[in-house]
Amino acid sequence: MGVEENSVIENIKARRSVREYIDKDINDEDIKTIIDAGIHAPSGFDSQPWFFVVVKNREMMKRMSDHCKPRLLAMLDEATNDAAVEFKKELANDEFHIFYDAPVLIIVLGNNASVTADYDCALCAENMMLAAHSMGIGSCWIGTGCFIQDNPEILEELGITPDYRVIAPIVFGYPTTETEEIPKKEPEVVWIY
Numbered sequence: 740m741g742v743e744e745n746s747v748i749e750n751i752k753a754r755r756s757v758r759e760y761i762d763k764d765i766n767d768e769d770i771k772t773i774i775d776a777g778i779h780a781p782s783g784f785d786s787q788p789w790f791f792v793v794v795k796n797r798e799m800m801k802r803m804s805d806h807c808k809p810r811l812l813a814m815l816d817e818a819t820n821d822a823a824v825e826f827k828k829e830l831a832n833d834e835f836h837i838f839y840d841a842p843v844l845i846i847v848l849g850n851n852a853s854v855t856a857d858y859d860c861a862l863c864a865e866n867m868m869l870a871a872h873s874m875g876i877g878s879c880w881i882g883t884g885c886f887i888q889d890n891p892e893i894l895e896e897l898g899i900t901p902d903y904r905v906i907a908p909i910v911f912g913y914p915t916t917e918t919e920e921i922p923k924k925e926p927e928v929v930w931i932y
């Protein structure tokens with residue numbers, strides 16, 4: 740079997756960030772399958788420092804979005820690159836929802852006692868997004884969602900203790916359209932023989 744025919748590689752290449760979802764719930768068994776794929780990621784010292792919060796409450800997600808938006812806008816205040824300018828326009832729109840009205844948000848948190856938690860949770864997050872893609876479920880990592888970290892009320896409602904920090908807020912849902920592989924930049928590689 741050639742590399743191009745390998746279904747794992749095909750799945751990796753075809754995953755895209757999805758920002759438009761149909762109004763359909765993801766059942767809890769499928770969410771458990773996605774989290775199970777996440778926890779099979781490698782972790783430093785096999786510390787498995789992750790903790791997950793699954794949010795299906797849309798009112799809660801809207802409140803989190805409303806909390807995070809102005810903070811991101813303030814952070815991007817000085818940014819002038821094209822992508823930032825476009826994003827600032829979207830953020831300024833009252834209708835803009837940082838979680839794209841997705842039916843499910845899974846927040847991957849890392850234990851503060853682990854020195855490798857950022858790496859471990861990022862690997863866990865990618866496993867989750869790839870597993871979801873293989874199940875026909877779209878996803879998007881929403882870094883903007885990390886701003887909930889400075890809202891004690893929201894953290895309490897989500898059951899997040901000071902032992903953990905938000906690393907990867909990821910939305911999941913069924914995409915409105917099929918995702919396709921898009922070209923990526925050529926990697927810069929140094930080969931030493």
Ligand SMILES: Cc1cc2nc3c(=O)[nH]c(=O)nc-3n(C[C@H](O)[C@H](O)[C@H](O)COP(=O)(O)O)c2cc1C
Pocket residue numbers: 754755756757758879880881882883884
């Ligand atoms: C750490 C991180 C933070 C991100 N934050 C956001 C975000 O706040 N909002 C968003 O729409 N996409 C976010 N993304 C998705 C990226 O924009 C996306 O991965 C990138 O444009 C490449 O597209 P692809 O995932 O379709 O390959 C984030 C991705 C990563 C890895």
